Amino acid sequence: MKIGILGSSFNPPHDGHLKISNKAITLFNLNEVWWMITKQNPLKDSKNYLPLEERIEKISSIINTKKIKTVYFEDKVKSNFLIDNIKYINQRFSKNNFIFLMGSDSFSKMSQWKDYDEIFHQIPIVIFNRQSSKHEILNSKIAKKYEKFRLDFNSRNTIYKKIPSWIFIHDFNEKISSSNLRSI
Numbered sequence: 217m218k219i220g221i222l223g224s225s226f227n228p229p230h231d232g233h234l235k236i237s238n239k240a241i242t243l244f245n246l247n248e249v250w251w252m253i254t255k256q257n258p259l260k261d262s263k264n265y266l267p268l269e270e271r272i273e274k275i276s277s278i279i280n281t282k283k284i285k286t287v288y289f290e291d292k293v294k295s296n297f298l299i300d301n302i303k304y305i306n307q308r309f310s311k312n313n314f315i316f317l318m319g320s321d322s323f324s325k326m327s328q329w330k331d332y333d334e335i336f337h338q339i340p341i342v343i344f345n346r347q348s349s350k351h352e353i354l355n356s357k358i359a360k361k362y363e364k365f366r367l368d369f370n371s372r373n374t375i376y377k378k379i380p381s382w383i384f385i386h387d388f389n390e391k392i393s394s395s396n397l398r399s400i
Contacts, residue, residue, distance in 0.1 A: 217247040218376070220342070221305070222317045223298055225257050227265055229275045232319075236344050237284050239388060240317050244342070244372060249317065250287045251275060254296050259328060299331040302338045313376040314339050319346035320384070324356045336362060336380035343384045350386040359384075 220240045222233060229251070237249040253271060256262050266274075268288075275286050290296050293304045305314060316339045318326075323343045326332050335341075343353065353359060359366070365380045375381050 217312045218245060218315075219309075219312050220244065220246045220249040220315050220317045221252050221302075221339070222249055223252045223254065223301070225254050225260070225265065226251065226271050226275055228271065229278055231278075232346070234278065234280065234284075236317055236319065236388070238281070239344065239385070240315075240342060241281075241283055243385070244315060244375070246315075247283070249284050251279075251284060252287050252289065252301065255290055256296055258296060258330070259325070297330045299329075299335050299338065302335060306338060315375060316341045317344065318342070319344055320353045321346045323358060324353065326358045327361075332358070336365070336382070338379070340375040340379060341382040342375070343382060344388045345384070345386050346388075350384070353384060353386070 220237070222237055222240075224233065226233065233251065237251070240246055240249060253268070253275070255268050256265065272286060272288075279286075289301050289304055293300050295301065302316070316335070318341065320343050323341075326335075329335065345353070362380060362382060365378075365382060367375060367378070367381050367383045369383060369385070372383055375383060
């Protein structure tokens with residue numbers, strides 16, 4: 217199976233998560249998208265978090281297809297870091313082909329993540345534009361570092377065969393964010 221992983225705190229989940237997931241299903245012919253929820257993003261303040269159970273309930277209420285599933289591995293993995301969860305997924309579900317789905321806002325901060333270089337060597341990455349210009353993203357520190365591994369959109373079917381690899385979906389522009397929703 218081809219599976220996209222959208223990692224987030226989903227605090228709260230919103231239409232932007234659905235749009236990224238549905239677009240990825242179409243563009244990459246995915247069988248499923250797993251919304252991999254985290255209890256706590258290591259780079260964010262925990263005081264603004266809804267309880268995990270409440271976020272999972274909210275996810276269930278907005279998912280509009282059987283192709284999107286909620287997964288949670290942190291208790292098994294004993295870590296809330298993406299790299300540890302991706303390694304677990306690659307070992308536990310090794311017969312599947314995975315890609316990691318993320319917004320450009322997260323991609324531009326990826327160099328702050330634990331073992332971000334290793335993430336690139338564990339899973340192909342698809343970045344969806346969010347409130348950024350193509351120029352801004354492609355000139356970010358992380359994009360420059362991994363420039364030679366960027367695939368052209370027309371090569372998207374080879375993404376499962378090449379690691380490291382990444383694709384920037386620049387004609388996607390979703391501005392909604394969980395942070396904005398919390399501030400309303």
